[in-house]
Amino acid sequence: MEIYKTEAEIAKPKNWLLSIVVIVLVTFGVLVLLQGLALAIVPFLFGVSLEEIIALTSGGGQSIENGRMVLFFVQAFGSGLGFIVAAFIIAKLIEKASFDWESQVSRFNWSGFLLVLLITLGGMLFNSMLVDLNSKLVLPEFLSGLESWMIEMEDQLMEMTKFMTDFQNTSEFLMGLLVIGILAGVGEELFFRGVVQAKLHQYTGSGHLGVWITAIIFSAIHLQFYGFLPRMFLGAMFGYLYLYSGSLIYPILAHIFNNAFTVVMVYLAKKGMVDFDIEATDNVSYLASVGGFLVLLAGIYYFKKTNASKNGELGQSL
Incomplete structure (x- = not known):
């Protein structure tokens, strides 16, 4: 039931490979460009030198004044706004697509929102078990080198996460809510569910495949191997909220709630x-x-049933 309407030639199923290549190139280019722009602005905005910025982004320099705010600023540009801009360029400028926001808003209601909060809470409780299982992942002996690299990467990312969430004042806390909660929720859902999932649904002919392939991509792109399963599960949960409602508002709010709660x-x-x-x-x-x-x-189950009934699609086959 996702909404992504376009008649552009590049968006047709026969051109699926070209479309995917364009999505990858545009997204990578936008993320790099905006992160570079953020890094260029930081010295003037925060009075931090280039050497200090490099130290911060590589996991060091934690004693630098305003270091946490610098990282939030770079992340806001490089990923939060980056995914929003990438989705806009792909949908509006390249594929001339419409998200039909009027229909998406009309499909949202507050009883559905309360149900989504309950679903998200249930997902968060179940996800704790997936976090535990994923943390115990042991690769075969012949992949020991890869495993060591994965553990090293995970440790570096965890240190970065701990630093960014070690809020020293209310301003840093509010900036964390904005960047980690709101911008990540809006940007990632608009891009992954709004564009990628809808297109993969169209290309595979299956809503379920669209949800799960997108969830795998969503998890893999974060490069946190020992958080792969829980993040993939969350991506699938957000995906089904969109698939069964036809409104991106639900997964966006669920994503924001999940991140903001942490x-x-x-x-x-x-x-x-x-x-x-x-x-x-x-x-x-x-x-x-x-x-x-x-x-x-x-x-x-109830979310799917009520939304299908409301939209007159009880007979829909996915």
């Missing part, structure tokens, strides 16, 4: 108000995870 919990833990460790993977409640999965399944 940011808030980290901030409250730093204040000593809750017990929360972003690194912890060994305190999983399997009973809560199974309960969350059941809530997720029931919620998705």
Whole structure:
């Protein structure tokens, strides 16, 4: 039920390979260009030298004044706004497509939003088990070199995450909510679900394949190998919210809620108000995870049924 309407020649199924190549090139180019622009602005905006910027982006320089705000600024341009701009260029300028926002807004309602929050909470509980399982991944002996590299990459990314979420004041916390929660939610959903999933659905002829292939790409592009399964699962959950409703508003809000919840919990833990460790993977409640999965399944089933009924598509075959 995704909405992505275009009659452009490049967007037709027969030109699927060319279309995918264009998407990759445009997206990579936009992300690099905007990140480069952000890095060029940073010295004037924050008074940070190029050497300090390089140290920050490579995982060092954590003692640099305003370092956290610098990283948030670069991430906001390089990924949050980057995916929004890439989606706009691909859809509007290259494929002359329409997202038909009027229809998308009309398909949103507050009862559906409350149901999506329940689905997301259930997904988050179940995801804790996937985080635990993924953290215990052991590759065969002949891939030991690859495994060592993956662990090193994961450690570097975790150190960066810990630094960026080690909020020292309210301004940094609010910037974290904006960049990690809102911009990531809007940008990634507009691009991955709004463009990529809709096109893969069209090319494969299957809504389910469109959801899962996009979820795999969504997870892989983050380059966090020991978080691959939980992120793929989240991508699939967001994908089904779009597939069954025809409104990107639902997955965008679910994505924002998922990310913002973690940011808030980290901030409250730093204040000593809750017990929360972003690194912890060994305190999983399997009973809560199974309960969350059941809530997720029931919620998705009801969400699909109510949206199909509302849009007169109960007989839709996916």
